[in-house]
Each structure stands twice: as structure tokens, then as C-alpha cells.
Amino acid sequence: xxxxxxxxxxxxxxxxxxxxxxxxxxxxxxxxxxxxxxxxxxxxxxxxxxxxxxxxxxxxxxxxx
Amino acid sequence: xxxxxxxxxxxxxxxxxxxxxxxxxxxxxxxxxxxxxxxxxxxxxxxxxxxxxxxxxxxxxxxxxxxxxxxxxxxxxxxxxxxxxxxxxxxxxxxxxxxxxxxxxxxxxxxxxxxxxxxxxxxxxxxxxxxxxxxxxxxxxxxxxxxxxxxxxxxxxxxxxxxxxxxxxxxxxxxxxxxxxxxxxxxxxxxxxxxxxxxxxxxxxxxxxxxxxxxxxxxxxxxxxxxxxxxxxxxxxxxxxxxxxxxxxxxxxxxxxxxxxxxxxxxxxxxxxxxxxxxxxxxxxxxxxxxxxxxxxxxxxxxxxxxxxxxxxxxxxxxxxxxxxxxxxxxxxxxxxxxxxxxxxxxxxxxxxxxxxxxxxxxxxxxxxxxxxxxxxxxxxxxxxxxxxxxxxxxxxxxxxxxxxxxxxxxxxxxxxxxxxxxxxxxxxxxxxxxxxxxxxxxxxxxxxxxxxxxxxxxxxxxxxxxxxxxxxxxxxxxxxxxxxxxxxxxxxxxxxx
Numbered sequence: 322x323x324x325x326x327x328x329x330x331x332x333x334x335x336x337x338x339x340x341x342x343x344x345x346x347x348x349x350x351x352x353x354x355x356x357x358x359x360x361x362x363x364x365x366x367x368x369x370x371x372x373x374x375x376x377x378x379x380x381x382x383x384x385x386x
Numbered sequence: 387x388x389x390x391x392x393x394x395x396x397x398x399x400x401x402x403x404x405x406x407x408x409x410x411x412x413x414x415x416x417x418x419x420x421x422x423x424x425x426x427x428x429x430x431x432x433x434x435x436x437x438x439x440x441x442x443x444x445x446x447x448x449x450x451x452x453x454x455x456x457x458x459x460x461x462x463x464x465x466x467x468x469x470x471x472x473x474x475x476x477x478x479x480x481x482x483x484x485x486x487x488x489x490x491x492x493x494x495x496x497x498x499x500x501x502x503x504x505x506x507x508x509x510x511x512x513x514x515x516x517x518x519x520x521x522x523x524x525x526x527x528x529x530x531x532x533x534x535x536x537x538x539x540x541x542x543x544x545x546x547x548x549x550x551x552x553x554x555x556x557x558x559x560x561x562x563x564x565x566x567x568x569x570x571x572x573x574x575x576x577x578x579x580x581x582x583x584x585x586x587x588x589x590x591x592x593x594x595x596x597x598x599x600x601x602x603x604x605x606x607x608x609x610x611x612x613x614x615x616x617x618x619x620x621x622x623x624x625x626x627x628x629x630x631x632x633x634x635x636x637x638x639x640x641x642x643x644x645x646x647x648x649x650x651x652x653x654x655x656x657x658x659x660x661x662x663x664x665x666x667x668x669x670x671x672x673x674x675x676x677x678x679x680x681x682x683x684x685x686x687x688x689x690x691x692x693x694x695x696x697x698x699x700x701x702x703x704x705x706x707x708x709x710x711x712x713x714x715x716x717x718x719x720x721x722x723x724x725x726x727x728x729x730x731x732x733x734x735x736x737x738x739x740x741x742x743x744x745x746x747x748x749x750x751x752x753x754x755x756x757x758x759x760x761x762x763x764x765x766x767x768x769x770x771x772x773x774x775x776x777x778x779x780x781x782x783x784x785x786x787x788x789x790x791x792x793x794x795x796x797x798x799x800x801x802x803x804x805x806x807x808x809x810x811x812x813x814x815x816x817x818x819x820x821x822x823x824x825x826x827x828x829x830x831x832x833x834x835x836x837x838x839x840x841x842x843x844x845x846x847x848x849x850x851x852x853x854x855x856x857x858x859x860x861x862x863x864x865x866x867x868x869x870x871x872x873x874x875x876x877x878x879x880x881x882x883x884x
Contacts, residue, residue: 340516350741350742361759362763362793364795365776368787368789369779373775377775381525382400382525383473384605385475385531385532386532386630
């Protein structure tokens with residue numbers, strides 16, 4: 322398992338470094354992040370439970386541990 | 387220093403839509419539905435459960451240790467993990483892992499196991515009822531449930547040294563592994579200060595629930611350092627540090643760093659090289675001070691009169707730990723050491739200005755960003771049910787409803803490895819032996835726990851196999867023996883010859 326993970330973790334190191342380098346400036350990063358967030362906000366109401374107040378009120382847990 | 391064998395136990399929040407709430411029954415249905423589709427064993431052996439044993443000495447009379455609930459469903463899975471009903475929650479304890487990367491992999495496998503359980507349970511439940519699960523730690527109404535970590539520690543280390551060394555790390559590590567929360571709970575206790583923003587957004591889910599520096603309880607008067615002394619292995623050689631102060635994480639990076647950083651701090655304490663001056667004057671107050679300030683500017687006081695921000699304390703611990711780690715990679719293994727050395731400084735550098743990396747790795751920052759943007763777009767100020775719903779659904783176990791899943795968080799482990807970990811144990815701890823036996827002889831393994839297994843060797847004759855060494859029972863040591871044995875009788879005979 323450890324060996325297999327090593328291969329993957331090395332490849333993810335490389336891919337994230339490549340991704341970081343490919344972003345030429347902070348403003349590009351900022352614009353991309355803003356666009357991603359706007360996309361999320363556009364679709365978020367379809368993801369959320371319909372009656373927020375009732376749903377949040379009904380979410381009651383017993384203490385655990 | 388000994389290898390930091392470690393694991394995570396996660397209690398999930400549970401709700402049944404369209405039915406009366408009975409969380410104990412719902413958790414039982416959930417787990418049993420999963421067990422019907424896989425081979426597992428359902429006999430947990432409680433012989434070694436002693437939650438009343440205190441690491442500071444004999445059991446104390448004025449504390450309330452957790453009760454052992456031996457009547458509820460309690461299974462051992464093929465990957466060596468334990469899946470059970472704890473109080474009123476479904477809980478999975480990962481198998482013992484030899485590296486933080488493996489802990490992360492098995493924590494992700496546990497997420498997939500509960501998702502499969504939900505699918506199976508929803509087939510059984512009447513009508514449109516469905517089970518909903520949340521990987522968080524609070525219902526927002528003063529009820530908390532845990533995500534506990536366990537670390538193997540050398541018995542020779544004085545427990546007071548562990549408390550003195552690890553407390554500052556537990557108080558401050560939340561700045562990168564806090565899961566974020568809207569609102570303040572448990573206000574009857576002394577509170578250092580309220581969150582500094584109009585949404586009452588704080589860094590940690592759990593900070594509100596800690597009332598003591600050190601103690602045995604997990605459900606009342608919770609301590610930052612828990613003293614439960616159940617090693618689940620040879621008690622002359624080891625302790626198991628049971629850590630109850632952490633949040634459950636959706637971010638893979640946060641889970642990895644939480645475990646990896648703690649492993650190295652504990653290894654340093656074992657080797658007597660963790661600096662004694664990093665001791666906080668009032669750790670309980672400091673937990674809340676840090677959690678209440680997402681601006682990260684508040685300082686906490688040391689016993690020596692100095693004061694520092696949590697970020698500065700983490701920078702100091704990180705620098706010392708990485709220096710130590712460069713000479714002692716064996717405490718967590720080369721792959722995890724390499725990853726920790728890269729990610730820990732990077733995440734600390736990302737926090738103040740919440741840069742791209744922080745947004746991809748830190749749960750509370752990813753959540754805070756969604757909350758603030760949603761509030762901004764809809765003109766919401768102050769605590770609001772919609773924002774609390776965002777907070778809750780960040781942790782939703784339904785892939786299509788989970789906001790963390792839409793936050794572009796970094797992945798550290800390939801999905802094929804997670805899939806494999808659902809049914810395969812780690813190869814380099816005793817979990818290998820447990821998992822392989824459950825897999826091969828699900829009917830003959832009568833019961834199991836962390837450090838032993840009872841098998842029926844034929845004709846109703848039972849044998850207990852001791853597993854008191856966490857780093858034995860590995861594939862290297864007993865893989866061929868388990869492969870060779872056709873029956874549990876062969877297994878016991880071959881183990882005897884070995």
C-alpha cells in the first residue's frame with residue numbers, strides 16, 4: 322500500500338506544481354477563483370435543502386463519543 | 387522514538403428524512419444493511435475495553451468515563467476496521483496504519499463505506515424515507531460528537547511530558563485543520579471571546595466543547611488531552627494516546643496534516659527534544675481564543691509571560707518538527723515525511739491572506755468563503771438558517787449535495803487506492819492479519835478486537851490468538867502462512883509452529 326501511495330503522492334506533487342507554475346500572475350488566479358465561486362453560487366440553491374429553516378431546526382443530534 | 391502507528395475514529399451525524407428520529411435504530415439499520423452485502427464478522431470482543439483506566443494512575447472516583455455499549459451492532463470489516471453504533475451515531479474506526487497517508491486513505495475508504503451503507507439502507511427503509519449522514523462534529527445546538535485520533539506512544543515516556551508537550555500543538559493546529567462553524571455553543575462555560583465577525587463564524591467545530599486541560603471524560607467536561615489508558619496492545623511497552631480535540635475533516639490535506647504533524651510532535655516528545663518553553667498559560671481559554679478569530683491576529687499567553695499568535699506558534703513547531711523529521715523519517719515513513727515537509731510550511735504561509743492554496747486545503751477557509759459569498763450575493767447579515775445550512779451541507783455525505791465536494795479541494799490519494807482500501811487491510815500492521823482472517827474465514831472468526839481474535843477451530847473449540855504487537859501480523863510476517871492455511875485449525879497450528 323505504501324509503495325502505491327508513494328507513486329500517487331509524487332504524481333500529485335508534480336501536477337500541483339505544474340498547476341501553480343502555469344498561473345502567470347495573482348490576478349489570473351484571482352479571476353479563476355472568482356469564476357469558480359460564481360459558478361458554485363449559481364447552482365448552489367439546487368443543491369441546498371429546500372426549507373433551510375425547518376431543516377436546520379430538525380438537525381438535532383445526541384452527543385456522542 | 388517508535389513508529390507512529392495511528393488511526394482515526396469518526397462518528398457521523400445522522401438524520402432520517404420522512405420518519406421518526408431514532409438515531410440508534412437508524413444507525414443499526416445503516417450498518418446492518420451494509421453488512422448484508424459484504425463479508426464481515428459481527429462479534430466484537432469487549433474483553434479488553436477499559437475506558438475507565440486513567441493514564442495518570444488508577445481509575446479516579448469523581449470522573450465519568452464513557453460506558454461500554456456491548457449490545458449494539460459492532461462489526462469487524464475485511465479491511466481491518468471496526469464499524470459500529472456508538473451512542474446514537476454510526477462510527478468507523480480505521481485499521482491501525484503505519485503512516486499518515488495510509489490513515490488518510492482508510493478515512494476516505496470509511497467515507498465510501500458509509501455512502502454504500504446509505505444506499506443499502508435506503509433500499510430497506512419504507513416509502514420515501516432516507517438516511518442522511520454528515521461528517522461534522524456538532525448539530526449547532528450544543529450537541530457534539532467526535533472524530534478521535536489514536537497514536538502509538540512509547541510507554542517509557544512520562545504522561546506529564548506528553549501533556550506538557552502536545553497541548554500547544556492541539557490548541558493551535560486548528561488553524562489548518564479546523565472545519566469551521568457558524569455560531570457559538572455551550573455558552574454556559576467561561577468564554578474567552580466571541581467570534582470577531584457578524585456571522586459568528588469560528589475556525590473549529592469542537593472548540594466550544596473543551597472545558598479542561600487534561601482528563602478522562604469524552605462526553606462531559608471534555609479535556610484537550612484525554613487520559614484514557616487503553617493501549618489495545620502490550621501495556622508494558624506502549625500507550626495509545628487517544629486524541630479527542632480534533633474536527634472531522636473533508637479536506638484530504640487537512641486530515642493528512644492533522645495526523646502527520648501530531649505524529650512528529652509525539653516522536654519529538656518521546657526523544658525528549660520538544661522544547662519545554664512552548665507551554666500555554668491557559669490552554670482551554672486559548673482553544674476558544676484561536677477558534678474565535680478567523681483573522682488569526684489574536685495572541686495567546688505562555689507560562690513564561692510571552693504571547694504569540696497561533697500562526698507563529700505553529701511556525702515554530704513546524705520548523706522544529708521538520709528539522710527533527712529530516713533525521714527521523716522512520717517515525718512516519720519516507721512518503722509521508724516528504725509530503726509533510728512540503729505541505730505544512732505551505733499551508734501556514736497560505737493562511738493570512740487566504741491564498742489559492744488555503745482555499746484548496748483548509749476546510750474552515752473553504753467554508754468561510756462559500757458562506758461570505760452567498761451572504762454577499764443575497765444580502766444576508768448575521769446568523770441565518772440559509773448560512774447554517776451551507777455550514778451543514780459542507781459535510782453532507784451525499785456526493786451531489788456535499789458543498790466540500792464542490793469547493794475544488796486538493797486530493798492527495800488516488801480514488802483507485804481508496805476503492806482498494808474498502809476491502810483490503812493495510813499490509814504493514816497487525817490489521818493485515820485481522821482483515822485477512824475476516825476475509826478468508828468470516829464464519830470461523832467468532833470475535834475480534836484490536837489486540838486479539840477468537841477463532842473456532844472446529845467442533846466448537848475456540849482459540850484466542852493474541853495480537854499484542856501492532857507491527858506484527860503484517861503481510862511480510864504472516865502473509866504466506868495465512869495463504870497456506872485452509873482452515874482456522876491449520877492457521878492456529880501454523881502459528882504455533884512459526
